[in-house]
Amino acid sequence: MSEAQKKLTEATLTVGYVAKRSGVNVSTLHFYETKQLIKSWRNSGNQRRYKPDVLRRIAVIKAAQTMGISLSEIHATLSTLPNNRTPTKQDWSALSKHWQAQLDERIQYMQRVRDNIEGCIGCGCLSLKNCPIYNKDDHLGKSQNGAVYLK
Numbered sequence: 001m002s003e004a005q006k007k008l009t010e011a012t013l014t015v016g017y018v019a020k021r022s023g024v025n026v027s028t029l030h031f032y033e034t035k036q037l038i039k040s041w042r043n044s045g046n047q048r049r050y051k052p053d054v055l056r057r058i059a060v061i062k063a064a065q066t067m068g069i070s071l072s073e074i075h076a077t078l079s080t081l082p083n084n085r086t087p088t089k090q091d092w093s094a095l096s097k098h099w100q101a102q103l104d105e106r107i108q109y110m111q112r113v114r115d116n117i118e119g120c121i122g123c124g125c126l127s128l129k130n131c132p133i134y135n136k137d138d139h140l141g142k143s144q145n146g147a148v149y150l151k
Contacts (some may be wrong), residue, residue: 015047015048015049017073024058037057054086056077060092064099067099068102077098078095
């Protein structure tokens with residue numbers, strides 16, 4: 001390990017630096033901490049400090065959010081890592097495979113919405129008289145709600 005890498009490994013990062021470097025607001029970092037997605041500590045001057053690996057962890061969070069993964073799902077998945085560590089390349093491979101099935105389900109759902117959006121979105125409502133899946137007498141309302149025909 002080079003001297004520069006050692007210094008970066010030992011470095012602590014300010015909240016402002018982490019926000020700027022990761023492209024999120026300081027308030028977002030605080031929010032991530034309340035959700036236990038990242039962690040910091042306070043120095044002797046009571047200022048937040050982060051380890052450099054927090055940048056990778058935030059990148060994973062942002063990538064997962066971009067894919068439509070909820071923060072609670074991200075937290076649950078990240079907490080499976082030993083000692084709640086920052087994901088390595090191998091960890092990311094496993095995490096992304098875990099999320100692929102969820103993404104496939106979302107893609108299939110969106111394709112059903114796309115294919116049916118012109119005439120009906122499958123809501124089960126009573127409002128369209130020419131709906132191909134018209135919910136006569138609201139039989140679906142007794143047991144379900146929402147876009148039940150698309151599930």
